[in-house]
Amino acid sequence: MKQRQILHVDVNNAFLSWTAVEKLKEGYEIDIREIPAVIGGDEERRSGIVLAKSMKAKACGVVTGETLYQARKKCNNLQVYPSSYKIYKKYSNELYNLLLEYTDKIERFSIDECFLDMTDYLPNGTLLDKAKEINKRAKEELGFTVNVGVAHNKLLAKMASDFEKPNKVHTLYENEIPQKIWNLPVGELFMLGRKTVPKLYSMGIKTIGDLAKFDEQILIKKFGKHGKLIWEYANGIDDSEVHFEPETPKSIGNSITLPTDIRGKEKIAEIVLALTEQVTFRIRKYDLLANVVSVQLRTKDFKDYSHQRKLSSSSNSTREIYNTAKEILNEMYKGEFIRLVGVRTDDLCDKNQKQLSLFDDTNSKKQEKIDKSIDLLKNKYGYNAVTRGTVMNVEDIVKAKRKE
DNA sequence: TCTGGGGTCCTAGGACCC
DNA sequence: TCTGGGGTCCTAGGACCC
Numbered sequence: 001m002k003q004r005q006i007l008h009v010d011v012n013n014a015f016l017s018w019t020a021v022e023k024l025k026e027g028y029e030i031d032i033r034e035i036p037a038v039i040g041g042d043e044e045r046r047s048g049i050v051l052a053k054s055m056k057a058k059a060c061g062v063v064t065g066e067t068l069y070q071a072r073k074k075c076n077n078l079q080v081y082p083s084s085y086k087i088y089k090k091y092s093n094e095l096y097n098l099l100l101e102y103t104d105k106i107e108r109f110s111i112d113e114c115f116l117d118m119t120d121y122l123p124n125g126t127l128l129d130k131a132k133e134i135n136k137r138a139k140e141e142l143g144f145t146v147n148v149g150v151a152h153n154k155l156l157a158k159m160a161s162d163f164e165k166p167n168k169v170h171t172l173y174e175n176e177i178p179q180k181i182w183n184l185p186v187g188e189l190f191m192l193g194r195k196t197v198p199k200l201y202s203m204g205i206k207t208i209g210d211l212a213k214f215d216e217q218i219l220i221k222k223f224g225k226h227g228k229l230i231w232e233y234a235n236g237i238d239d240s241e242v243h244f245e246p247e248t249p250k251s252i253g254n255s256i257t258l259p260t261d262i263r264g265k266e267k268i269a270e271i272v273l274a275l276t277e278q279v280t281f282r283i284r285k286y287d288l289l290a291n292v293v294s295v296q297l298r299t300k301d302f303k304d305y306s307h308q309r310k311l312s313s314s315s316n317s318t319r320e321i322y323n324t325a326k327e328i329l330n331e332m333y334k335g336e337f338i339r340l341v342g343v344r345t346d347d348l349c350d351k352n353q354k355q356l357s358l359f360d361d362t363n364s365k366k367q368e369k370i371d372k373s374i375d376l377l378k379n380k381y382g383y384n385a386v387t388r389g390t391v392m393n394v395e396d397i398v399k400a401k402r403k404e
Numbered sequence: 405t406c407t408g409g410g411g412t413c414c415t416a417g418g419a420c421c422c
Numbered sequence: 423t424c425t426g427g428g429g430t431c432c433t434a435g436g437a438c439c440c
Contacts, residue, residue, distance in 0.1 A: 048408090067405085225415090226413095250411085307434075309433085344410095412439080414438105415434100415435090422429090
């Protein structure tokens with residue numbers, strides 16, 4: 001098989017860089033990339049965490065995910081800017097359109113990361129040349145910097161783009177693996193998170209190289225499929241394809257941290273209704289049906305639990321899914337103070353695949369019509385144009401968070 | 405003024421059937 | 423009377439990613 005030519009493009013400090021570019025365009029005099037700054041959640045809504053940081057904030061020891069309170073303690077002149085999904089979407093699309101000039105085999109791995117399969121798109125010039133060109137053009141034409149990883153599979157390209165930042169191009173070919181990644185702490189490996197790293201440490205595995213040379217069978221015995229995966233990754237093995245065709249989602253959900261903890265089934269049910277409306281609106285937009293509904297709760301002391309239920313027949317009806325969600329809630333809720341409520345639909349399938357149920361009665365037809373006409377209005381006048389009278393107050397809480 | 409929100413995939417155990 | 427396994431479906435929860 002032909003050797004694959006893969007790039008991974010990763011926007012440096014994406015949320016912060018994009019905010020900086022947007023602000024400069026608006027005439028803001030400071031480039032927030034040049035000062036100790038972070039993009040943060042909203043502390044009043046109890047989501048005050050660091051989402052992205054500038055290099056100067058990083059130099060103070062600020063890390064992504066920590067509370068703004070902690071970040072300020074490390075960096076007393078820290079500037080905090082709010083997050084805006086709309087801006088991110090705009091610049092993400094600009095980058096994507098630039099990358100389309102190089103190949104149409106692009107996988108949008110997240111809002112700020114893409115994989116490019118360049119295997120059949122190098123008539124003149126090398127993969128490394130293209131990487132350098134993309135790196136240069138992003139900065140010059142779009143105003144923000146990217147790291148580009150150059151390799152023969154996705155895993156190595158991704159590891160490569162994570163080397164020195166910002167605004168760099170790095171290669172990670174098979175013969176460079178021992179020299180470039182085997183000395184790194186094992187936690188740097190993609191798919192090795194905070195739970196597994198201590199376990200590996202206790203087995204004497206401290207670096208990626210230690211993991212690569214460890215007995216694969218023992219890892220499989222201890223960690224199952226994940227053990228096989230991380231051993232292969234440590235050795236640079238990855239056959240996965242660049243998934244350039246947009247896939248339909250397998251699950252769709254929304255959750256919200258409440259402004260204050262609440263208690264009582266009825267109050268929580270109102271939140272569940274508002275969330276269900278959001279979720280079913282999104283499912284219908286994709287022409288999907290849900291087969292499984294789940295409800296997630298987080299108690300005030302951060303204990304998460306969730307229950308789920310399979311529907312007797314697939315549905316995207318707000319009423320049907322809400323009824324199920326409410327049943328689940330009634331079963332699982334034990335009367336604690338609740339901090340976060342979530343509703344998720346899983347096992348989504350295409351609307352056209354649905355076989356007509358015997359129970360497709362006039363009532364559910366009526367519900368479908370109601371949903372359809374509400375969606376029409378929401379699409380025309382904005383999501384918040386139409387609100388159920390009963391959930392007005394809750395809608396205020398939930399809609400304040402909506403991204404679009 | 406402590407700790408987001410959106411996803412994917414995997415595992416373990418119980419129910420149920422043959 | 424005593425006591426099989428294999429397979430599938432369902433649910434709860436966990437690990438990981440950005």
